[in-house]
Amino acid sequence: MEFIYVLDILGTFAFAISGALVASDKKFDLFGVIIIAFVTAIGGGMLRDVLINAHPINWIGDLNYLFTILAAVILTFLFKSKIAYLSKTLFLFDTVGISVFTLLGLQKGLLLDLHPIVALIMGMISAVFGGVLRDVLTNKVPLIFEKEIYASACLAGGISYLILVKFNVPKNINFVISASVIIFIRLISVKFQLQLPKINDDLFGKS
Amino acid sequence: MEFIYVLDILGTFAFAISGALVASDKKFDLFGVIIIAFVTAIGGGMLRDVLINAHPINWIGDLNYLFTILAAVILTFLFKSKIAYLSKTLFLFDTVGISVFTLLGLQKGLLLDLHPIVALIMGMISAVFGGVLRDVLTNKVPLIFEKEIYASACLAGGISYLILVKFNVPKNINFVISASVIIFIRLISVKFQLQLPKINDDLFGKS
Amino acid sequence: MEFIYVLDILGTFAFAISGALVASDKKFDLFGVIIIAFVTAIGGGMLRDVLINAHPINWIGDLNYLFTILAAVILTFLFKSKIAYLSKTLFLFDTVGISVFTLLGLQKGLLLDLHPIVALIMGMISAVFGGVLRDVLTNKVPLIFEKEIYASACLAGGISYLILVKFNVPKNINFVISASVIIFIRLISVKFQLQLPKINDDLFGKS
Numbered sequence: 001m002e003f004i005y006v007l008d009i010l011g012t013f014a015f016a017i018s019g020a021l022v023a024s025d026k027k028f029d030l031f032g033v034i035i036i037a038f039v040t041a042i043g044g045g046m047l048r049d050v051l052i053n054a055h056p057i058n059w060i061g062d063l064n065y066l067f068t069i070l071a072a073v074i075l076t077f078l079f080k081s082k083i084a085y086l087s088k089t090l091f092l093f094d095t096v097g098i099s100v101f102t103l104l105g106l107q108k109g110l111l112l113d114l115h116p117i118v119a120l121i122m123g124m125i126s127a128v129f130g131g132v133l134r135d136v137l138t139n140k141v142p143l144i145f146e147k148e149i150y151a152s153a154c155l156a157g158g159i160s161y162l163i164l165v166k167f168n169v170p171k172n173i174n175f176v177i178s179a180s181v182i183i184f185i186r187l188i189s190v191k192f193q194l195q196l197p198k199i200n201d202d203l204f205g206k207s
Numbered sequence: 208m209e210f211i212y213v214l215d216i217l218g219t220f221a222f223a224i225s226g227a228l229v230a231s232d233k234k235f236d237l238f239g240v241i242i243i244a245f246v247t248a249i250g251g252g253m254l255r256d257v258l259i260n261a262h263p264i265n266w267i268g269d270l271n272y273l274f275t276i277l278a279a280v281i282l283t284f285l286f287k288s289k290i291a292y293l294s295k296t297l298f299l300f301d302t303v304g305i306s307v308f309t310l311l312g313l314q315k316g317l318l319l320d321l322h323p324i325v326a327l328i329m330g331m332i333s334a335v336f337g338g339v340l341r342d343v344l345t346n347k348v349p350l351i352f353e354k355e356i357y358a359s360a361c362l363a364g365g366i367s368y369l370i371l372v373k374f375n376v377p378k379n380i381n382f383v384i385s386a387s388v389i390i391f392i393r394l395i396s397v398k399f400q401l402q403l404p405k406i407n408d409d410l411f412g413k414s
Numbered sequence: 415m416e417f418i419y420v421l422d423i424l425g426t427f428a429f430a431i432s433g434a435l436v437a438s439d440k441k442f443d444l445f446g447v448i449i450i451a452f453v454t455a456i457g458g459g460m461l462r463d464v465l466i467n468a469h470p471i472n473w474i475g476d477l478n479y480l481f482t483i484l485a486a487v488i489l490t491f492l493f494k495s496k497i498a499y500l501s502k503t504l505f506l507f508d509t510v511g512i513s514v515f516t517l518l519g520l521q522k523g524l525l526l527d528l529h530p531i532v533a534l535i536m537g538m539i540s541a542v543f544g545g546v547l548r549d550v551l552t553n554k555v556p557l558i559f560e561k562e563i564y565a566s567a568c569l570a571g572g573i574s575y576l577i578l579v580k581f582n583v584p585k586n587i588n589f590v591i592s593a594s595v596i597i598f599i600r601l602i603s604v605k606f607q608l609q610l611p612k613i614n615d616d617l618f619g620k621s
Contacts, residue, residue: 023559031566032559046465051253053262055467060532118267132344137546139555141346145230145239152238258460260469325474339551348553352437352446359445 004175008104009068011097014090015041016072017083019134024080026138030073036134037073041065043133044126048105052112052122091190099182101127102154103161103175110165120158127154149189157182211382215311216275218304221297222248223279224290226341231287233345237280243341244280248272250340251333255312259319259329298397306389308334309361310368310382317372327365334361356396364389418589422518423482425511428504429455430486431497433548438494440552444487450548451487455479457547458540462519466526466536505604513596515541516568517575517589524579534572541568563603571596 019040023033042059049057059065076083083090105126109119128144128151135142144150161178169177226247230240249266256264266272283290290297312333316326335351335358342349351357368385376384433454437447456473463471473479490497497504519540523533542558542565549556558564575592583591 026555026559028559032556035559050257050464051264052267053260053467056528057465060466060528063529063531066531114263114267115270117270117273136343136346136550137556137559139346139550139553141233142239142344145233145235145242145344257464258471259474260467321470321474322477324477324480343550343553346553348440349446349551352440352442352449352551 004100004104007096007100009064010093011100012041012065012068013072014093014097015130016069017076017090018094019130020073020076021080021083022134022138024076030077033076034070034073036137037076038066038069039137040130040134041069041072043130044101044128045105045130047129047133048108048122048126051125052109052114054108054112095183095186096179098127098150098154098186099157099179102158102182103178106158106161107171116162120155120162123158123161124151124154127151149185153182153185153189156185211307211311214303214307216271217300218307219248219272219275220279221300221304222337223276224283224297225301226337227280227283228287228290229341229345231283237284240283241277241280243344244283245273245276246344247337247341248276248279250337251308251335252312252337254336254340255315255329255332258332259316259321261315261319302390302393303386305334305357305361305393306364306386309365309389310385313365313368314378323369327362327369330365330368331358331361334358356392360389360392360396363392418514418518421510421514423478424507425514426455426479426482427486428507428511429544430483431490431504432508433544434487434490435494435497436548436552438490444491447490448484448487450551451490452480452483453551454544454548455483455486457544458515458542459519459544461543461547462522462536462539465539466523466528468522468526509597509600510593512541512564512568512600513571513593516572516596517592520572520575521585530576534569534576537572537575538565538568541565563599567596567599567603570599 016037019037020033022040023036026032028036042065045058049055102123104123106119106123109122110116114122131144132142135144157178160181161174164174164177223244226244227240229247230243233239235243249272252265256262309330311330313326313330316329317323321329338351339349342351364385367388368381371381371384430451433451434447436454437450440446442450456479459472463469516537518537520533520537523536524530528536545558546556549558571592574595575588578588578591
């Protein structure tokens with residue numbers, strides 16, 4: 001699964017850059033930027049590992065994540081104005097990132113014999129909570145709660161993975177199919193600006 | 208202790224609804240509402256279990272909490288405007304909830320041979336930190352820090368429980384008495400709008 | 415190392431007072447003040463212990479931290495207006511505190527055979543994240559991200575410690591030297607208002 005590891009690192013890289021950009025817009029100093037990049041990139045997996053008691057947790061067990069994040073911060077520091085031109089590339093990395101994070105988190109949960117529903121939630125936490133922690137630390141309402149079918153894409157891909165496991169589809173093929181589901185839904189939802197419904201009023205009452 | 212389990216689920220249900228209402232007022236989408244309901248309802252117990260290393264943590268070890276929260280969100284989604292009429296019922300569930308959460312958290316701490324003071328704090332974290340996490344995630348100053356003798360009621364009930372343990376009062380009777388202490392103080396303090404003192408100025412200095 | 419334990423307690427005391435002052439400025443009630451003092455003083459070490467799976471975590475394993483924090487809150491409550499006169503003393507305690515927190519956290523990481531880089535980060539988390547959690551709970555952008563070479567001082571002292579370990583410098587002497595590095599950099603940076611660079615624009619682009 002070396003290919004998936006490369007995608008995992010690419011996703012980490014994209015998440016770290018997005019965190020670094022948010023932090024530098026907030027006029028944080030270098031240290032603050034590193035923390036926010038770090039939390040954005042591996043906060044989700046870190047929370048997952050603490051909740052399921054999987055020690056050593058992600059970045060403690062594999063230093064490559066740390067080095068990837070540091071590289072991302074340095075590049076952001078050196079080339080901030082150029083990075084704007086790369087926004088489509090970054091969006092792609094980011095989308096690949098959430099698909100890989102979701103499925104790796106889900107697999108880790110299954111490996112630890114968690115209930116499939118719990119494993120599914122762990123996949124989503126892996127993909128989503130880095131961004132939530134970034135927003136909490138920069139004192140904003142987490143973006144994920146308000147717009148874009150980001151989490152739903154992860155949910156759909158995770159369910160796809162669990163169903164294909166039932167049908168004994170080989171792991172690698174399952175991974176590629178389910179990741180494609182996530183990537184496809186994300187791209188479509190951004191293109192057509194789809195949103196989940198809100199509870200402005202109850203369905204049966206008048207406003 | 209099946210009766211207490213039912214109360215625990217009722218409390219979870221009430222906390223989840225209160226979280227869902229806050230989130231829908233913030234115009235969160237469905238996913239955001241579920242997260243906030245979830246965090247409000249079981250964030251306290253989750254934090255407790257992580258701190259005392261009690262794995263699997265609450266909602267991973269018993270899926271009924273998850274299903275209860277989903278049911279609460281769906282009901283809030285369908286009947287939001289009607290729920291306003293139920294505010295007294297919900298307040299009652301919520302009050303029962305904090306009493307049960309406090310005492311179950313405390314008992315869990317004692318079972319793990321923690322110092323009674325630590326077990327007491329674990330009971331309070333169980334009851335209070337769901338709301339704190341809800342407020343942090345919705346970018347508000349945690350309500351609990353500013354008003355209402357909410358935490359103090361939990362503290363009093365927890366101390367009552369510890370004292371009655373010393374006197375070898377049977378567990379179930381102790382549970383009922385100490386839960387009543389919490390419920391009574393909460394109701395009284397809301398009725399008479401009691402508050403804890405603040406540090407506006409020191410007691411001996413002039414303002 | 416009894417002397418270091420005393421410094422650790424002094425640092426906890428100073429951190430708790432700083433937390434209590436922030437909370438009382440926010441008009442929190444007594445319970446809120448205790449929570450914020452608590453989180454400020456031992457939040458960093460608590461996060462560290464959860465991340466590296468070191469149970470019982472800091473304040474559960476040694477109740478003296480709790481008692482120190484309660485004493486700090488009571489003193490703040492009684493003598494708030496007088497404490498302003500002690501700001502230099504508190505600043506000194508606080509500075510000693512971060513140096514001790516950093517090095518004790520680092521040592522704990524090394525004892526658990528973590529990679530030196532991870533141990534270094536654990537040292538910094540111990541010193542810095544109490545303040546971050548305080549700011550998150552009081553709904554502010556964490557101060558540490560924006561100003562003062564606070565974290566950098568901890569980083570420099572931690573690196574100093576790791577280098578001296580390589581040269582087999584005795585633990586106690588190493589501790590004193592590396593703590594002095596942290597204290598010196600902190601004092602100098604506050605005196606001369608040094609700051610880390612920010613990413614306002616990239617180094618090579620025009621603005």
